[in-house]
Amino acid sequence: MPKTRSGPLLVAAPAFVLIAASFAASAQQPDRPLGLPPVPVPADNPQTPEKVKLGEKLFNDKRFSLTGEVSCSNCHDPNKAFTDSPLTTSEGINKLKGTRNAPTVVNAAYFASQFWDGRAQTLEDQALLPITNPVEMGLPNHDPVLEIVRTDPEYVAAFEQVFGKKGEEVTMREVTQAIAAFERTLIAGDSPFDRWYFGGDKSAMSEAAIRGFDVFLNKGRCVSCHTIEQDHALFTDNRFHNIGVGINRIQKDIPKLAPAFLKARSQGVDVDEKVLTDPRVSELGRFAITTSLDDLGAFKTSTLRNVAVTPPYMHDGSLKTLREVVEHYNNGGVSNPDDPVNDFLSGGIRPLNLTEQEINDLVAFLESLTSPRFAALQAQRMAMNPQACLVKPSRTTTAAAGAATAAGPAAATEGATP
Ligand code: HEC
Numbered sequence: 001m002p003k004t005r006s007g008p009l010l011v012a013a014p015a016f017v018l019i020a021a022s023f024a025a026s027a028q029q030p031d032r033p034l035g036l037p038p039v040p041v042p043a044d045n046p047q048t049p050e051k052v053k054l055g056e057k058l059f060n061d062k063r064f065s066l067t068g069e070v071s072c073s074n075c076h077d078p079n080k081a082f083t084d085s086p087l088t089t090s091e092g093i094n095k096l097k098g099t100r101n102a103p104t105v106v107n108a109a110y111f112a113s114q115f116w117d118g119r120a121q122t123l124e125d126q127a128l129l130p131i132t133n134p135v136e137m138g139l140p141n142h143d144p145v146l147e148i149v150r151t152d153p154e155y156v157a158a159f160e161q162v163f164g165k166k167g168e169e170v171t172m173r174e175v176t177q178a179i180a181a182f183e184r185t186l187i188a189g190d191s192p193f194d195r196w197y198f199g200g201d202k203s204a205m206s207e208a209a210i211r212g213f214d215v216f217l218n219k220g221r222c223v224s225c226h227t228i229e230q231d232h233a234l235f236t237d238n239r240f241h242n243i244g245v246g247i248n249r250i251q252k253d254i255p256k257l258a259p260a261f262l263k264a265r266s267q268g269v270d271v272d273e274k275v276l277t278d279p280r281v282s283e284l285g286r287f288a289i290t291t292s293l294d295d296l297g298a299f300k301t302s303t304l305r306n307v308a309v310t311p312p313y314m315h316d317g318s319l320k321t322l323r324e325v326v327e328h329y330n331n332g333g334v335s336n337p338d339d340p341v342n343d344f345l346s347g348g349i350r351p352l353n354l355t356e357q358e359i360n361d362l363v364a365f366l367e368s369l370t371s372p373r374f375a376a377l378q379a380q381r382m383a384m385n386p387q388a389c390l391v392k393p394s395r396t397t398t399a400a401a402g403a404a405t406a407a408g409p410a411a412a413t414e415g416a417t418p
């Protein structure tokens with residue numbers, strides 16, 4: 001084990017001991033996966049196998065919605081790497097559409113805040129909101145949930161066993177603690193990149209992906225926000241940036257839109273409801289939470305782990321493929337070369353002048369971040385839509401592009417080998 005691990009381990013020791021013990025007991029996660037740090041666990045919500053099991057049941061319970069048809073797992077489907085891919089934006093009760101793309105819950109346990117705009121601090125706080133959001137699970141309040149967990153015999157027994165509470169003692173605090181405990185087991189590392197970079201397995205990544213990693217670090221400057229540490233990589237700085245996605249749709253209206261939102265907010269508008277139901281307010285991004293102009297159009301840096309299996313991309317689902325994402329960055333933060341560069345764009349976003357080969361290589365690198373448990377999904381997705389991945393027919397006829405195409409199939413199959 002590299003020396004550098006002792007630092008983070010010492011700091012996080014109390015929480016880690018608990019989660020390690022529970023994993024050993026439950027066999028939910030045999031060990032901390034390669035490339036990831038210990039899972040942070042709040043002191044007041046220790047992991048236990050029984051709590052995790054209860055949380056999973058709650059996560060899948062469709063009765064916690066107005067129509068009895070929507071649970072957390074409708075939009076965070078285990079068979080789709082805990083997203084609703086390929087939907088652009090999520091569908092809740094009565095097929096109502098929200099304004100945002102559902103991020104995966106996998107590895108969300110590591111984020112310093114939850115949601116694209118960070119409006120919830122913890123997984124526990126986050127879990128309260130979808131239940132009463134009118135375009136998600138649509139309940140008027142949390143009472144119907146409490147009614148079920150206090151009377152359904154299976155829940156009554158489970159809450160008593162896990163929390164030692166029954167009847168009115170069971171509140172949304174216990175419900176959300178159990179859901180969060182389940183989410184803290186949805187951890188996935190050990191990708192080809194992890195095996196190559198942290199594990200020292202020289203054959204774990206394709207040549208194209210290795211070249212792509214160099215672009216990621218240097219010419220692409222991706223690593224400045226999608227960070228990598230000495231002994232692990234979350235690929236997020238847990239901060240918020242305007243990278244030019246969606247903001248152009250409201251740019252002209254900001255002088256009216258922003259003050260109108262602030263006024264509504266001061267009058268007590270439900271921010272969670274507003275951002276998911278009003279597509280223009282949604283684009284205000286982190287500003288809607290902090291009211292700081294620096295945060296206009298800024299969203300949380302996504303983790304890039306398992307990104308190959310969760311299209312489409314960005315908070316609004318507007319970019320369909322990883323290739324489109326890379327082209328967006330290559331154009332300096334505009335998806336359409338004719339669009340203006342946004343006034344509030346992060347200073348880190350500038351045209352990159354990547355060659356065709358560098359673009360292909362960067363995509364190959366992103367495709368090497370898939371964990372073994374999602375490798376089959378990645379293979380399936382690539383088989384269904386070969387055009388969407390790795391190599392698009394090149395617009396240029398340079399030798400470089402030809403070489404990248406030749407490297408394509410080798411890289412494309414790598415995700416399929418566990
Ligand atoms: C109708 C679809 C839908 C349902 C149902 C739903 N979610 Fe989500 N979830 C989303 C969307 C969309 C977002 C992003 C919203 C945003 O950032 O504004 C999200 C965000 C999240 C996040 C934040 C992840 C991150 O990277 O920041 C977590 C955690 C999460 N949901 C868990 C849950 C839980 C737990 C439930 C059930 C109590 C649930 N979701 C129900 C669609 C859904």
Ligand code: HEC
Nearest residue numbers: 220222225241245299300301302313314315325329346348
């Ligand atoms: C200035 C910080 C910053 C830099 C530099 C940056 N990103 Fe991002 N990245 C973000 C943010 C913020 C988001 C989410 C933006 C949104 O949804 O509006 C994001 C989203 C993404 C996504 C979509 C993830 C998803 O699940 O939807 C991918 C893929 C991605 N970035 C790859 C890259 C690559 C490749 C590079 C280098 C060429 C790069 N990023 C450079 C901040 C950055």
